[in-house]
Amino acid sequence: MSSEERRAAIYLRISQDRENTRLGVDRHREDAEALIAARRWISAGIYEDNDLSGKGHKKRPAFERLLEDIGAGLIDVVVAQEWPRLERNRIDGVRIIEAAQRGHVLLTFAKGSDIDCTTAAGRLSADMFSAIARNEIEVKAERQSRAQRQRAEQGRPPKGVRPLGYASNGDVIKDEAEAVERIYIAFSSGASLRAIAAALSGGEGKDLPKMPNLPRHNRTLMIERNARRSEEDLEPRLVPTDSPWVSSTVLGILRNPRYAGYSTYTPKEVLTNGDRRRSWRAQILRDEHGEPVLGRWDRIVSLDVWEAVQDRLDDPARITNRAGTDRKHLGSGLYRCGVCDKPVKAQGLRYRCEGHVLRSRAQIDDFVVETVRRRLQLPDLYDLLPSADEPRMREIKGEIDDRRARLHRAQRDYDDELIEGLDLKRIRDRENAAIDTLEVDRLRLSLGMAHNSVLEARDPLTAFDGGDLAIRRQTIEILCEVHLLPHPRGIKVFNPDSLTVTWRQPTT
Ligand SMILES: [Zn+2]
Known part of the structure; x- marks a missing residue:
């Protein structure tokens, strides 16, 4: 040829x-x-x-x-x-x-x-x-992954797709950040991934905190990409019509360490090792001492909330009691006997003051919770807070929460074999010492007065609903005094007159 x-x-x-x-x-x-x-x-x-x-x-x-x-x-x-x-x-x-x-x-x-x-x-x-x-x-x-790692070490936001709540440069996008915050609150208070997805899509979930109705993040990204394309005189790409949020997106948001301010870097091995729980945590970049590197962006959820959410995701059956109270019931030691004014104790399914009252726990708790929830929807809650040096108190609490979260995370990292035993011990010693000092500060400042995250929340009702037992107890204690009266024998129906709720007056 x-x-x-x-x-x-x-x-x-x-x-x-x-x-x-x-x-x-x-x-x-x-x-x-x-x-x-x-x-x-x-x-x-x-x-x-x-x-x-x-x-x-x-x-x-x-x-x-x-x-x-x-x-x-x-x-x-x-x-x-x-x-x-x-x-x-x-x-x-x-x-x-x-x-x-x-x-x-x-x-x-x-x-x-x-x-x-x-x-x-x-x-x-x-x-x-x-x-x-x-x-x-x-x-x-x-070379690319080295550059990405370097970015992460400097605490700069990773390149690529921006997560819900953050602009590409790491700035917080306010309404999206609020959605992220609510997703964390909803999940912490027991909502399922699916219920949260439905609420974000505009559905009305029973017992679900109110959720902003947002287009799916993917869709938002596509629209933004088209805006950039038109700036460059390129043809816009087709954007599909909005469809409902899906659970996996909600999961991705709840798992993303960036919301807690952790700088992330994902080596290839991590993506391919198949253990998803481990892989999310392993994305947190650590320095040579095993300490996580923090990003230069503002966190949207606190470290302790993020860690608590990871716990629940890892083990949905686990009941976390992070405020560290040993009380198991809402009213034990908190409600008082209407006859002798002593705190009541829990006994079986009841609250009891010996010889005076014996009341159904569930009935009383339901009533008290509903009453408090109604109060939380009224204004002037903030005035009820004890007047201490609030900004400093808040700062101390935030710092203690952070350090507790670090302790918790170090333990988890150790369990996951991400750090050595020596690192764990060093972190423990350091954090515990710092927490002790902070606790003393707090005690000195508060003079025995309480600090309450529900009453300070932007949305107290949601915070109360999402709060654990300790925070609910504390909220009730700040708001009111509950007295249980003897219940007439033989009558099963709950009578709201058989207990009294006395509201405390604002301190100023
Ligand atoms: Zn009594």
Whole structure:
């Protein structure tokens, strides 16, 4: 066969190329056509794939067609810009080499020399090209991940898709951040992932804190991407109509360490090891002492809330009692006997003051909770708080919570074998010492007065509903005094007159 009769196919691939992709490919085609003309080959058509249209490992239809046409004996030469354009991955590289060998096809490149796959020497050089290309890809990936790690070490927000609540530069987006906060509160107070997803989609969940109605985050991102595209005079991409939120998105939000201010970095091994619980925690970047690196952005949820949510996600059956009270019932030691004014005790399913009252716990608690919930919806709650140096108190509490969360997390990291026993001990000693000092400060400041996160919350009712037993008890204690009166014998129906709730007056 003379060279003039060779049928040459052009293979083009549009790939991730930030600046003007289309221009690049047009240039590649011109180069290939010039090569074909110079060698006096006959054009056998253009095979063009667009890697941008489908992410991940989607097949290249034109590449597949090219292989078929080589197999059918329709092609003698394949012209491409350079080997990586043709190969893309090791498997495809081997496939094209084998097809070229079987079909006695010459692979030729505008940038680079020919590979004549009809000879052993040609096959060897094709293999070498393939190995070199692979190595380049790996080196590039390594460089990228080093750069990402460096970003994370500096506490800068990771590049890539922005999470709900944060702009790409790490700034808080207020209404989204509020949604994130509510998602955490709802989950902490017992809502299921599915119920939260439904509430975000506008559904009315029973017992669910009110949720802002947001478009799905993916959709928001697509709309933002289109805005950027139109700035660059690019065609907008199609944005699908809004669909309901799904549980997995809610889970991703609850798991994201960035909301607690942790700087994250995800090494490849972590993504592939399959243990999802571990992998979320392992995304938190640690310094050489095993200490997590904090990001320079504002956290949306506190460390202790984040850690508590992880606990619940890891083990939904676990009951956390993070405020550290040993009381198991809402009213024991808190409600008082209407006869002698002593605190009542829990006994079985009842509250009891010996010889005076014996009342159904469930009935009393339900009534008290409902009464308090109604009070929480009224204004002037803040005035009920004991007047201490509030900003400093808040600061101390935040610091103690943080340190407790760190202790907790260190233990978890140790359990997960992310840090050594020595690290755990050092963290424990340091945090406990700091907490002791802070507790003394707090005691001195408060003079025995309480600090209450429900009454200070933007939405006290939601905070109360989401609060644990200790915080609920404390809230009741600040708001009112509950006295239980003896219940008439033989009457099963609950009578609201059989207890008194006395509201405390504002201190100022
Ligand atoms: Zn009594």
